Amino acid sequence: MSTSSMTRTPSMPEQILVVDDERDMRLLLRYQLELEGYTITEASDGKSALKLLRECTPSLIITDVRMPFMSGLELLREVKQALPTTEVIVATGYAEVETAIECMRAGAFDLIRKPFDIHEMYSCVARALDRYRLNASADLVRTSQSFFATNEFERLPQAIVEGSRGLMSADAVVLLMPDAQGRLELAHAHGLSSEAEAAKLRELGERVVQALPTNRTPALAVPGLPDDRLGLVRELGMDTSLILYPLVVGERVLGVLGLMRRAAPRLFTKKDLDRVAVLASHVVLALENGRLACQLAASERLATLGQVAAGIGHEINNPSAYVLSNLSYIREQVTALREGALVDLVELEQAVLDAREGALRISDIVRDMRSIARTDEEAGGWFDLNEAIRSALRIARVETTRRAIVQADLLDGLEVRGSPGPVSQVFVNLLVNAAQALEGWQGSRREIRVTTRREEGRAVIKVSDTGPGIPPELLPRLFQPFFPTKGSTGTGLGLSISRNILRRFGGDIEVSSVPGDGTVFTVSLPTRPVAEG
Structure with a gap:
């Protein structure tokens, strides 16, 4: 050659x-x-x-x-x-x-x-x-893909640490990220030998961040060649080499990626800094992507609430008018009693009960809305799955009932672990999607059906509609972020977020559809064994 x-x-x-x-x-x-x-x-x-x-x-x-x-x-x-x-x-x-x-x-x-x-x-x-x-x-491509495949921001630090450790053949890796006060905290680590080692790396990471106004280069410390910002790092071991790479976007500090090799002949060299520089650029993109995804997820939840807000107003308006009407009647009857007139106490008691029923209906609606608006997605404990589904049915009722006949066949005794609010959000999204699929559909049947059953230790929920269905070429992309199914009116995040919520609780979601014959979304969640009840 x-x-x-x-x-x-x-x-x-x-x-x-x-x-x-x-x-x-x-x-x-x-x-x-x-x-x-x-x-x-x-x-x-x-x-x-x-x-x-x-x-x-x-x-x-x-x-x-x-x-x-x-x-x-x-x-x-x-x-x-x-x-x-x-x-x-x-x-x-x-x-x-x-x-x-x-x-x-x-x-x-x-x-x-x-x-x-x-x-x-x-x-x-x-x-x-x-x-x-x-x-x-x-x-590097595989490592980067592992970052971006992690749509859940809470798990992203772990993916970054594990991917970086494999790529750089490091003995230990830490991802330090700022807390609410701007102090670096351990977001995730692998391979650390002690709490003291973790504390030392946090201290060294702080030094790198404090030096950013004058020095944005990564810090490399090896035996006999210390970095001025780090000083001696003998506490980490006599043969330890260390890279601390600041993760920065503009003037905003996202964190510090730390990589450590503990023994010769595997010390980090200046050549490794070039590789870490490319790695760090992918880490920064993944962290920013994750942050934006969290913001968009919150926006999607608010959009879901806003989408049904008008219907919720109507739902509250009816029982409110009912309560006010009965309270007005009760007041008239109480005034009559004071004046010595005869009053039908049976009718008066029924008016009180009717007013109470209307108030409870309003309370249920408010509770449903508060539940879906909650963000404590990691809350543990068992809860009644059917209650979360019924809450979603009530919230989405105006969207669904004006477009289709809604049927629910719910098996009693299904309890799943997690948080009912986010699970309700999943079903609100599926119900509203089903209703929108039926809007303008000229088929002979306009139905939305929700069923639950127990199957091999899992709760299986099907949300189906008799709408136009989804073209086969779109099905593989349906759960991808930013892939809209509603033209220009959607963000393309609803189904992606729903899948992330379910996977966080050990569940999943699948879809099947026949063009012209409707769509079926199948949700599965681990269910509490009957023996534990």
Whole structure:
């Protein structure tokens, strides 16, 4: 392969570590590979190579098999354990099949014969580095996808920590985020050895944040090379290396991502900062996306309430008029009693009961609205699922009854764990969607049906309508955020939020639809075993 056919980035040359006990062989490889634009580091044996890995993280290692102190096969195994993404080419002058098999099993990229054909060497190096870059990019993409696949903001810190730990091969990772007073608190961590270690990382994170007005660069602390902002970090261990990356949008601090390696030869290097910089940009996007999703979820809940507000006003107006009418009658009868007139006490008592019934109806409506407006989605404990469904039926009644016949067949005794407010919100959304699907529909049947049953330890709820159905090509995208099903009138968040709520409580939601023959949403939630009741 010619020099002109190999693309290099002048500012960031690939780093290759050449390990061979023959000085002339090291010099030959160094000369040839530096001509191709690579940065070359040399080691005369495996143990020396491991020491060098404290200071650098090469993309590729080219090692001889037979060397004093440590063989190339032993070095290969050590490298793959410490730096699994680094590719290793094993060079040997001995064509031993068993050696080749052992090297490939241990993770070698390829085995090449000495003396080298230089063009074969160029080709092998280029292919190894291509795989290194491809794997690095694929790992970053998978990690980023894991962030954005987590639609629940409460679980996002955990996804960030776990993804960052795997991507950077870190022993410990922390995500520090500001509390209401702006102080950094541990949002999530993995691999910390003690509370004292967590407290130390919070302290160091605060130092990085305090220095942001003059220094926005990430902090890298390794043995013998401390960062001015961090000082000595010996409390974390003599062989510990640490990266603290500030997560900032404009002047707003989202937090600090901390990554730690505790032992040689796996110390972080300046090259790792480049990788963390890309990772941090994805973390910032995920956190901002999560924050906006939370705001939109709150807006969606308010939009749901606003959508049924007019109907709720009508629902309250009827019993209010009923209460006022009966109270007026009661007042007239009480006045008559004071004047000594005869009063039908049976009718008076019935008026009191009627007024009470109307007031209770208003109370039920207000309770339903307060329940769906609550945001304590993590509240635990068992509650009656049917009560949450009936609440949703009452709230959505004006939307549903003017467009369809509503039928409910609810099995008694179904209790699920969670919070009734968010669960009611799910069913209000499904009922309103069903009603809107039937608006203008010219089919012979205009029905909405809600059924509940117990099935293998789960409560299964079906909300179905006899509307026009959903086109098959839209079904796979129905629960994606920002995919509207109501044209320009919807946010495209209702079903996505509903699924997140249900999954938070261990449940899920599915949809089936036949164009021209209606749609069925099937909700499932873990139900309390009958024996526990």
